[in-house]
Amino acid sequence: QINHKRFLSDISSFGQIGALSGGGVARLALTDSDRLGRDELVSRMKALGLRVSIDNIGNIFGTRAGRLSSTVMTGSHIDTVLTGGLYDGTYGVLAGLEVIAALNDACIETEHSITVASFTNEEGARFQPDMLGSLVFAGGMSVETARATADKSGITLGDELDRTGYAGAGHGPDHIISYYELHIEQGPVLENENTDIGVVTGVQGISWSRLTFRGRSSHAGTTPMHSRADSGLAAMSLITRLHTALKDIPEQLITCGSFQVLPDLINVVPHITTLTIDLRNPDEQALKTAEKILTELISDTEKAFNISVKKETLARFDPVSFNGKLISQIEKIAHNNGFTARRLCSGAGHDAQMIARIAPAAMIFVPSVNGLSHNIAELTYPDDLCRGTQVLAEAILSDAL
Amino acid sequence: QINHKRFLSDISSFGQIGALSGGGVARLALTDSDRLGRDELVSRMKALGLRVSIDNIGNIFGTRAGRLSSTVMTGSHIDTVLTGGLYDGTYGVLAGLEVIAALNDACIETEHSITVASFTNEEGARFQPDMLGSLVFAGGMSVETARATADKSGITLGDELDRTGYAGAGHGPDHIISYYELHIEQGPVLENENTDIGVVTGVQGISWSRLTFRGRSSHAGTTPMHSRADSGLAAMSLITRLHTALKDIPEQLITCGSFQVLPDLINVVPHITTLTIDLRNPDEQALKTAEKILTELISDTEKAFNISVKKETLARFDPVSFNGKLISQIEKIAHNNGFTARRLCSGAGHDAQMIARIAPAAMIFVPSVNGLSHNIAELTYPDDLCRGTQVLAEAILSDAL
Ligand SMILES: NC(=O)NCCC(=O)O
Numbered sequence: 001q002i003n004h005k006r007f008l009s010d011i012s013s014f015g016q017i018g019a020l021s022g023g024g025v026a027r028l029a030l031t032d033s034d035r036l037g038r039d040e041l042v043s044r045m046k047a048l049g050l051r052v053s054i055d056n057i058g059n060i061f062g063t064r065a066g067r068l069s070s071t072v073m074t075g076s077h078i079d080t081v082l083t084g085g086l087y088d089g090t091y092g093v094l095a096g097l098e099v100i101a102a103l104n105d106a107c108i109e110t111e112h113s114i115t116v117a118s119f120t121n122e123e124g125a126r127f128q129p130d131m132l133g134s135l136v137f138a139g140g141m142s143v144e145t146a147r148a149t150a151d152k153s154g155i156t157l158g159d160e161l162d163r164t165g166y167a168g169a170g171h172g173p174d175h176i177i178s179y180y181e182l183h184i185e186q187g188p189v190l191e192n193e194n195t196d197i198g199v200v201t202g203v204q205g206i207s208w209s210r211l212t213f214r215g216r217s218s219h220a221g222t223t224p225m226h227s228r229a230d231s232g233l234a235a236m237s238l239i240t241r242l243h244t245a246l247k248d249i250p251e252q253l254i255t256c257g258s259f260q261v262l263p264d265l266i267n268v269v270p271h272i273t274t275l276t277i278d279l280r281n282p283d284e285q286a287l288k289t290a291e292k293i294l295t296e297l298i299s300d301t302e303k304a305f306n307i308s309v310k311k312e313t314l315a316r317f318d319p320v321s322f323n324g325k326l327i328s329q330i331e332k333i334a335h336n337n338g339f340t341a342r343r344l345c346s347g348a349g350h351d352a353q354m355i356a357r358i359a360p361a362a363m364i365f366v367p368s369v370n371g372l373s374h375n376i377a378e379l380t381y382p383d384d385l386c387r388g389t390q391v392l393a394e395a396i397l398s399d400a401l
Numbered sequence: 402q403i404n405h406k407r408f409l410s411d412i413s414s415f416g417q418i419g420a421l422s423g424g425g426v427a428r429l430a431l432t433d434s435d436r437l438g439r440d441e442l443v444s445r446m447k448a449l450g451l452r453v454s455i456d457n458i459g460n461i462f463g464t465r466a467g468r469l470s471s472t473v474m475t476g477s478h479i480d481t482v483l484t485g486g487l488y489d490g491t492y493g494v495l496a497g498l499e500v501i502a503a504l505n506d507a508c509i510e511t512e513h514s515i516t517v518a519s520f521t522n523e524e525g526a527r528f529q530p531d532m533l534g535s536l537v538f539a540g541g542m543s544v545e546t547a548r549a550t551a552d553k554s555g556i557t558l559g560d561e562l563d564r565t566g567y568a569g570a571g572h573g574p575d576h577i578i579s580y581y582e583l584h585i586e587q588g589p590v591l592e593n594e595n596t597d598i599g600v601v602t603g604v605q606g607i608s609w610s611r612l613t614f615r616g617r618s619s620h621a622g623t624t625p626m627h628s629r630a631d632s633g634l635a636a637m638s639l640i641t642r643l644h645t646a647l648k649d650i651p652e653q654l655i656t657c658g659s660f661q662v663l664p665d666l667i668n669v670v671p672h673i674t675t676l677t678i679d680l681r682n683p684d685e686q687a688l689k690t691a692e693k694i695l696t697e698l699i700s701d702t703e704k705a706f707n708i709s710v711k712k713e714t715l716a717r718f719d720p721v722s723f724n725g726k727l728i729s730q731i732e733k734i735a736h737n738n739g740f741t742a743r744r745l746c747s748g749a750g751h752d753a754q755m756i757a758r759i760a761p762a763a764m765i766f767v768p769s770v771n772g773l774s775h776n777i778a779e780l781t782y783p784d785d786l787c788r789g790t791q792v793l794a795e796a797i798l799s800d801a802l
């Protein structure tokens with residue numbers, strides 16, 4: 001039985017780390033505020049009697065020993081976007097700690113160990129790809145490659161791990177019985193359908209790229225329109241055309257979230273423009289079609305605007321299906337508690353999709369008010385937060401006992 | 402008779418102030434490198450025996466006394482864009498000094514004084530509007546308003562004048578007989594027609610605005626396309642539609658040179674997007690039509706994308722016609738020297754258009770290689786630089802003697 005009051009207060013106090021003046025938090029991966037969050041997490045883990053271990057990519061594991069060394073794992077991340085909310089990621093990690101606290105309260109010993117994990121750079125807002133820490137943990141990327149990843153200003157993830165003191169020598173559990181991740185939905189489905197619990201069947205495919213447009217800077221007042229090589233206009237035209245071209249692909253999402261022009265001056269035609277494109281689709285074939293259309297539009301744009309475009313892939317993850325047994329388990333627990341539940345596919349990427357490569361994994365969602373996330377106004381009601389944690393606790397226990 | 406070798410070497414040594422490693426210069430108005438340029442200019446003026454005076458907006462005037470206090474003025478500016486060339490502005494100022502040096506060499510006394518002026522923040526790249534120093538000097542804007550103008554990071558022009566020590570107590574000449582400004586064309590006309598000298602008849606109209614789009618930030622993976630308020634997409638759509646809509650207005654130029662999205666992250670729909678629009682046309686009615694279409698597209702965009710747009714005017718100057726007598730004078734001098742010459746309207750804004758409010762004014766252009774300016778590759782050949790300076794010298798002398 002989880003302690004609602006303690007849990008809600010633990011979430012709210014954690015939200016003060018990296019708090020923004022207008023609400024919300026900024027804990028970009030491996031910045032000073034993320035480090036403060038990590039320090040606080042480690043100290044909370046230790047206070048609960050967990051054995052803490054940091055691996056070479058900065059993932060934090062807190063383990064409550066069972067009779068066996070095999071473990072049931074739960075977790076998520078505590079990094080956020082630059083203007084993030086209190087719940088994305090943090091909720092799942094702190095819910096894991098609440099489950100531990102509740103087991104401690106009830107003096108329950110388990111057969112398998114229980115591990116609460118917090119993965120490095122899940123958001124992908126500072127370093128790409130997203131879910132980087134869990135990807136490395138699952139063997140999908142080498143530590144060397146991951147450490148060499150640089151942020152916008154050229155600082156590498158490896159240097160930041162060293163600077164913050166989170167390039168550990170420990171490692172996570174190697175025999176994972178199952179992995180449950182509890183998360184806010186971050187979308188509108190559960191709220192719209194007035195449903196308590198989302199039983200997540202998988203995660204849609206993600207395709208991230210960075211495009212660099214090179215034209216020629218020139219004078220805004222003297223350069224005839226026909227003799228320009230305007231990298232900014234070319235980029236804007238590409239993005240608007242891409243939206244039109246992908247309109248009819250079912251469930252296709254397109255986002256251009258980052259965009260910079262150089263030299264960024266009112267009377268200078270921009271010579272370099274850099275932008276990112278985030279394409280997502282639950283269907284791999286559809287996602288491939290979207291990518292193909294993007295490639296075609298790029299070469300169209302190069303010709304039409306007399307510029308060159310370089311495309312780099314920042315992340316590419318196929319759609320993932322979670323473990324059928326775990327999915328049914330979660331659904332049963334929700335119903336046994338009298339909660340309404342429905343199956344749904346996740347729009348956001350999650351660490352669970354990486355752990356699914358090495359262990360049975362599944363996720364539990366709770367509703368997001370107005371479906372809003374990656375926004376300082378992100379909110380999940382206390383009752384929903386507690387319902388989700390109750391389901392998590394029972395799912396973990398049913399495997400660990 | 403001007404001294405070619407001295408003049409070319411003076412230009413090239415001045416280009417070392419704020420030099421960029423890849424070529425070109427960065428002397429944004431009232432930055433440290435602009436200050437270094439100002440210091441160097443003042444010391445060159447003093448070395449030529451000029452009386453130097455700095456007015457309250459930082460304009461620098463170097464005067465060679467004549468028998469009367471009335472003056473023939475020449476000048477331009479030494480501030481540049483962030484990735485500028487060696488000639489834009491600086492050429493006209495240093496040519497003025499070369500004319501003085503040549504008069505000194507020849508021990509020529511003049512009836513009227515001769516003043517070489519360097520005006521503050523002509524480029525408008527850091528502070529808007531452009532031609533701010535000459536605008537204030539000509540009485541078109543109060544010093545208070547000009548000092549309160551802030552750059553992108555909120556630093557005011559007044560604070561920068563104080564910091565650099567260029568908020569002077571002196572003033573420029575008050576009886577200006579005529580004003581001649583020598584400048585590189587910055588466009589392709591003279592080069593394309595293989596013409597030595599451009600006799601500038603006026604300057605086209607300039608309309609600068611800043612648009613701020615406010616939408617709602619949300620998650621790139623979970624927010625359905627139809628429920629987004631994507632400020633970035635709205636802005637890109639507006640700019641591309643504006644280009645299409647203004648295509649048929651003769652001689653209409655459109656530039657979106659500055660563009661920022663917030664929070665500028667790959668997986669967050671941007672909530673705020675800020676951009677600038679530079680509209681120019683030699684015909685005032687046509688420019689008004691373009692502005693009207695922009696206003697209409699803004700309200701279309703607000704509706705179509707569920708966002709709000711704020712529009713601020715950063716600069717608005719009607720087309721300007723230069724003094725007919727001065728224009729003919731320049732043309733005659735060019736022909737007398739055996740130079741080919743043609744009349745043309747300036748695409749770029751210039752200090753001369755402000756001085757034209759208070760005195761007879763005109764301009765002399767020399768060819769720009771590939772019509773390129775506001776680019777580090779900006780170039781005018783030595784022979785052209787010298788031809789222009791010769792015409793300037795004779796024009797000044799014919800009025801000042
Ligand atoms: N859950 C979450 O916001 N993950 C960040 C990665 C993504 O953009 O989906």
Ligand SMILES: NC(=O)NCCC(=O)O
Binds near residue numbers: 489525587748
């Ligand atoms: N000459 C020149 O580049 N002036 C800057 C103002 C403008 O953009 O026209």
